[in-house]
Amino acid sequence: DAGITQSPRYKITETGRQVTLMCHQTWSHSYMFWYRQDLGHGLRLIYYSAAADITDKGEVPDGYVVSRSKTENFPLTLESATRSQTSVYFCASSEEPRANEKLFFGSGTQLSVL
């Protein structure tokens, strides 16, 4: 189906483990984003990408790594998971945010780090 999909939907892991959250979009949007959603903080930008092979840090990048070898994929890796990274993670894409193009969001990945 067309759209933006995230996987897995739910993930439980232990501290110190590496975890990768997947994001795939079928529109060939240039821009992709990773946000985390926490009570009291709303959505905070972790990383974003303006195009394949171009990524940049957002507000809370520490402990995360991203890559974008293909336009349609934007995986987020937690290199060594910590309890503070327990959160709901949303991937989003957009054609050109500065042209007021809206963001399209995935359904989210709920991550629990024990």
Next chain:
Amino acid sequence: GNSVTQMEGPVTLSEEAFLTINCTYTATGYPSLFWYVQYPGEGLQLLLKATKADDKGSNKGFEATYRKETTSFHLEKGSVQVSDSAVYFCALIEYSSASKIIFGSGTRLSIRP
């Protein structure tokens, strides 16, 4: 830096009541402003937007007017329905070399039948 401040929730209203969710912003220049809505178990969806001062965005009975003098973008609806129960996020575009959207902390709205 740029920021968005929303009224704290949760907000609980009866069906057909009038809704206002306050949003104020801090920004350099002239940002575009947005309201996104998140229904239970889903990602965010764009509800409405306004790109310049005095613009009014509207959709599904919701409205918000871009007020530059008060740096506000309050969301209103004249008569809410149970189906409007969701979390509402105010947001702005940061016009710099980065195309980042900055979100407020969200306001949870619950409508009683």
